[in-house]
Amino acid sequence: MLTQSQALEYLIQLLAFALVLFTSIPVHEVSHGLVAYWLGDPTAKNAGRLTLNPFKHFDLFGTIALFLVHVGWAKPVPIDPRYFKKPKRDIVLVSLAGPLSNFILAFFAMIGYKICFYAYAVMPGSMVLYVLRTVFYSAVLINITLMIFNLLPIPPNDGFKILGVFLPQRTYFTLLKYERYGMIIIVVLLLVGALQGPLSWLQSVIANLLIHLTGFVEIVLRILFKL
Template identity: 35%
Template structure:
C-alpha cells in the first residue's frame, strides 16, 4: 500500500500551507463576486450569507478534495442575478472580473510581503530551519496559486469567469449561440483539465506564466530594498 503522498498534488508536509493558500484565495475570490454584485444592486449573495470572508460558506468539499488529488477544484459559485443590475452587461462584466482580479491583487500582495521579509533581512534572521522552510513553502505556493487562479479563471470556457465576461460583452446573436452550445463547451473545459496531452498546451503554460509573473513582481519589489 502506497503512502498518502502519492495521491496528493503536494507532499504531505507541504499540505497545510497549500490548504491555507486555497482557503484565502477561494474565500477572497467568492467574496469579491458577492461584494460587487451587492454594490451594483443584486442582494442575492448577501441574503444567502455569501458576502462574507468566512471560508466555511464558500467551500465545496468535493471540489477541495479533487483539488488536492488532481490539481483542479472549485469553491461554491456565488449566485448572481444580473436582472437586478442597472446596467446588466457592464456590471456583469465587473462582477465576473472581480474574482480573478482579487487573486491578482493577492498574488501581488504576497510577493510584496515576501520581498519585505527578504529585503529587510527578516528571513536571514530566522534560525529555525523548519520555520524558514515553512515560510518559503507558503509564500511560494501563495504567490503562484493566486497568479494562476487569476489567469486560469479568465479562460473563456464555462463555468469560468472568463466565459461570463465574454457572454456579457458579446452581441445578442452571438450570446444566444454561446448559450446554445454552452453544455458542450463544458466538455472541452474538462478535456483540457484532465487529458495530459491537452494540459501540456493549456494549463501548463498558464502555470509557467504564473511562476514567471510571481518572480517578476518579487524581483521588482526587491529592487525597492536594493536587493
C-alpha cells in the first residue's frame, strides 16, 4: 500500500504526464498544419485544426495506447499536396514540422528542468519547484518519445511520409494500402518488446544531445548560485 508521500508523488507525476500530453500533441499537429498553410495548403485551417485545443486532435485509440504502452498517436492533420508548388519538398517540410516541434519543446523543457534542479538544491523542500521539475522532466521525456515515434518509417507516421518521397510511386501507394494496420503493428511490437531496445537507445542519444545543447544553463546557474 502506498504511503501518503508516495501517493502524492504518483499523483503529481500523473498530472504532469497529462499536462504535457495536452500541450505537446496539439503543438505537434498544429505545426504540421501551419507549415502546410504557409506553403499554400489551407486544408488544415479550413478543417479547424490550427488550434491548440487538445480535443480537436486526440484520437481515442491513440490516447488509450499512450496509457498502455506510453506511445500513442493523434488524428492526422489533413493535408492536400495539390496545393503545394513543389509537392515532394513540401511534403517533407510538413512531415518534419511535427517532430521538430517536439524537439524544440524538449529543448526548452530541458532548460526549465535544469533551472528547477539547481533552484531546488538551493531551496530543498519547495513543493512548487518539485512540481515544476516533475513537469519539465516529463516534458523532456514525452517530447523525445513523440519525436522518435513519429519518425518511425511506418505508415501513417511522419517518417513514412518522408521516406515515401524517395520511394518509387508504385511502392509508396502499395505500402499506403496497409496504413490502417501501421499503428496496430507498432503497438504489437511495443507490447512484445521488439522496439524497446532501439527506442531506449534513441531516447538516450537525443537526451544526451539536449543535455549538451543546454550546457550553457549550468554555467549561468553555477555563477548565479555560486555552486
